[in-house]
């Protein structure tokens with residue numbers, strides 16, 4: 001089956017229950033943001049900018065769990081910020097699993113291997129040794145890591161680790177790793193070289209250890225869709241279990257930041273509706289070839305074959321300020337409870353109906369958190385939709401793409417081959433140094449560029465980006 005039966009059945013059961021009760025609005029996925037602190041400063045991320053004054057604040061564990069109980073969404077997406085920085089992330093995951101939720105732990109991947117090493121240390125016994133050896137063989141852990149894992153059976157380390165819960169593989173949880181393109185593009189968007197490679201290594205390690213892994217990809221104006229297809233092929237060859245893909249949207253915080261600080265026109269960066277339809281023209285074919293999360297009805301909407309009405313109330317966001325309304329992207333208020341959010345937001349003022357935006361800020365939005373539930377809930381129902389959704393969810397899983405070294409060569413087109421975005425920027429700033437000088441940069445330089453991570457201040461990197469844009473691009477693909 002395309003998705004695990006238990007998972008699809010749980011979600012279908014939730015929808016049927018509310019349809020029978022005729023509940024007018026209910027939650028399908030809770031976007032839970034326990035914190036907004038992040039170790040990266042991705043281009044286009046509104047969170048670290050919108051919540052820049054409360055980056056150090058965190059939602060207490062009890063409140064996170066209470067929010068999930070209150071809205072009773074069958075799925076919880078733990079996002080942020082970077083959720084693996086949340087000090088009680090293990091307890092949060094355990095608590096939500098106890099509540100019977102399906103979890104997506106949305107991460108930039110940088111701390112995933114650390115969390116999985118902690119898991120290995122907590123469960124280590126001689127029976128685990130083949131896995132440790134496999135990880136060593138594939139250079140996914142170091143000899144030192146392996147020793148720490150093995151020694152965790154003795155002494156203080158093990159004592160303290162057995163007291164602390166760890167993130168264990170389960171069919172109810174997915175790592176949901178943020179990957180926006182092949183190596184060059186991804187590292188450029190997340191503003192740090194080496195992150196793509198780390199994500200891929202984390203994904204490989206997770207699959208060896210039996211975790212379920214999904215990826216999420218946001219498509220911006222400059223995205224090359226052939227590159228996105230190559231990315232999915234490669235991820236499929238690694239055994240990734242599913243992909244979320246959504247068009248980038250010019251939400252207020254990111255747009256204001258771009259206009260005010262950088263003097264840039266957001267239209268140069270984010271997608272309009274027409275552009276989205278062009279970019280997603282092949283999404284239905286991708287839905288057949290890859291395990292894309294999201295209903296076929298939503299895919300038809302992305303490809304421009306039909307209209308949908310926004311159902312942002314089905315994917316509510318809860319964070320340090322409360323229940324964010326009207327949606328994950330736009331903030332017109334925060335509310336004390338999910339019920340208040342449902343009752344006090346004037347839902348009829350948002351979204352696009354029959355091609356006409358009710359709110360000008362919604363005009364170009366086609367994001368999954370506004371429209372994917374519309375496809376599942378039968379908004380704008382057309383004959384055959386239910387069967388289409390059923391067939392997609394319970395149908396056969398697409399066969400994994402066969403690993404190919406030629407594809408892998410196309411994937412690693414940046415930092416790994418000495419052609420990361422910072423090399424290019426440095427060559428432009430200091431042409432006398434030439435490309436050779438740029439490639440042999442000192443270790444601390446990338447760290448300095450990213451040293452303001454989590455503050456939302458991306459000035460330095462944005463200046464580099466502007467110079468790159470103005471300069472003639474050097475060829476980054478391998479021969």
Ligand code: SF4
Pocket residue numbers: 038039040041042045046047048080081082107108178190
């Ligand atoms: S990983 Fe990037 S997109 Fe995600 S919260 Fe951090 S800065 Fe934002």
Ligand code: SF4
Pocket residue numbers: 310311312326327328329330350351352361362365366367369370371
């Ligand atoms: S269309 Fe819906 S999800 Fe998109 S910005 Fe408007 S309210 Fe938010």
